[in-house]
Every structure is written in C-alpha cells, then in structure tokens.
Amino acid sequence: MPRGIQTVLFDLDGTLLDTAPDLAAALNTVLAENHRAPLPFEYIRPVVSHGGMALIHRGFGLEPADPAIEPLRQRLLEVYRANISTYTRPFPGMPEVLDTLETRGLNWGVVTNKPGWLTEPLLSDLGLLQRAACVVSGDTLAQRKPDPAPMLHACALTGSEPQDCVYLGDAQRDVEAGINAGMHTLVALFGYFQDNDRPHEWQADAMIDTPADLLVWLDRAADRGRP
Numbered sequence: 001m002p003r004g005i006q007t008v009l010f011d012l013d014g015t016l017l018d019t020a021p022d023l024a025a026a027l028n029t030v031l032a033e034n035h036r037a038p039l040p041f042e043y044i045r046p047v048v049s050h051g052g053m054a055l056i057h058r059g060f061g062l063e064p065a066d067p068a069i070e071p072l073r074q075r076l077l078e079v080y081r082a083n084i085s086t087y088t089r090p091f092p093g094m095p096e097v098l099d100t101l102e103t104r105g106l107n108w109g110v111v112t113n114k115p116g117w118l119t120e121p122l123l124s125d126l127g128l129l130q131r132a133a134c135v136v137s138g139d140t141l142a143q144r145k146p147d148p149a150p151m152l153h154a155c156a157l158t159g160s161e162p163q164d165c166v167y168l169g170d171a172q173r174d175v176e177a178g179i180n181a182g183m184h185t186l187v188a189l190f191g192y193f194q195d196n197d198r199p200h201e202w203q204a205d206a207m208i209d210t211p212a213d214l215l216v217w218l219d220r221a222a223d224r225g226r227p
Helices: 020-033 041-060 069-084 095-104 116-127 150-159 172-181 212-224
Strands: 008-009 105-113 134-136 165-169 185-188 206-208
Touching: 008 095, 008 150, 008 206, 020 041, 020 069, 041 069, 041 206, 069 116, 095 105, 105 150, 150 165, 150 172, 165 172, 165 206, 165 212, 172 185, 185 212
Parallel strands: 008 105, 008 165, 105 134, 165 185, 185 206
Antiparallel strands: none
C-alpha cells in the first residue's frame, strides 16, 4: 500500500445511513393496506440491506417467483419514496467521520444496489449528495454488487486506483465486490445482519464496531504503509 488510502467508499443502507426506520415504516404501511398486522421493527431491521424483495418476503412470506410480490414491492417503494428521509439519519459518529475524511484530504463516495431514483434524493435530503466524490447506484451500470464493475466505476469517478480504496459495507456481497475489484474491505458490524450471517468468514480486511473505528483502521493502514 505505497500511497495509502485515498478514497473511502460506503455502502448506503446499514453502513452510511440508518435507513431501517423509514423502510420498516413503509413495509408496515403496505401491510396495513392489505389488512395485516404491523411487524416489530426488530424483526424487519435485519433484512433492510437486501432491498424491497426481501422486505416483502419478510412481511408477506411470498417467494420471488410469486406473481403477487412485484405489485407489493412497487407499492412499498412508492410509500418509501414519499417518506424517504423522515427518520433516516447517518449512523451515530458517521457525520464526524465524513468531516474528518474531508479534513484529511481524502475523498469518499457511495456504491449501493439501491436504485438512483431513491439514492440521490435521500443523499440530497441529508446534505450529502454534493459532498460525495461519487455516487454509484444499483442502476448506474448493468452490473450490481457483488460484481466488481460498480466498484471500478467508482474508482474511475474518484480518480483512485482500487488498491488505494477501502470499501465499508454490511453484507457479504459488499465484501465480495470490493475484493473482486482489488480494494481493501471492512465490515460494518453496526449495520443490518441476519442470524445466519457469518461476517468473520467473508475474508474482509477487518470488522469495525462503530463508524469511528474506520478512522482507527485508516491510521493503522497508514502506519503499515510507511517505509
């Protein structure tokens, strides 16, 4: 790592932003519209990183091949878009991390599987869109994580080589995408995990408990890169 880390890339849901409250509220709205009881937040939260299909499966028990699932997913996204930043905020400590990265002269960006028509309004509402050096959404390219193409596209946008980037995410596909692109990878243990997730088996460079731990890892990486 001769030059050290130049760019920090973040997954969105469950990593940069705590989007679960708004997505859980949207799911419970759709459940109510279909005369079903609301689900506890703690039951919804673990699947938030896996998108609308996973949320509808959790709420209605439908499999992806069921023809009833797509209209429900579309309604979920419609409700969510109308309330996209009601409760969503950066995870505690994340605003300070972003400030520190910028103060140090590092750039940061977002690589997410969330579609752009949701990603960009959300980041804009929270005052982050203009600060990000890149925003690569799930429909920016034909490929999505765990394919490395979105990661490499982020490199092109930020002007950094993959080996000079670190990607922080809370899902196995995040780590796979980063590794496949030749980046350093970290697991955000404060994100959204299901009981069967085994992050210690994902072969990331490290796992962090809080956003502030990212800065600790960067400091150690810089020390390792010194002659």
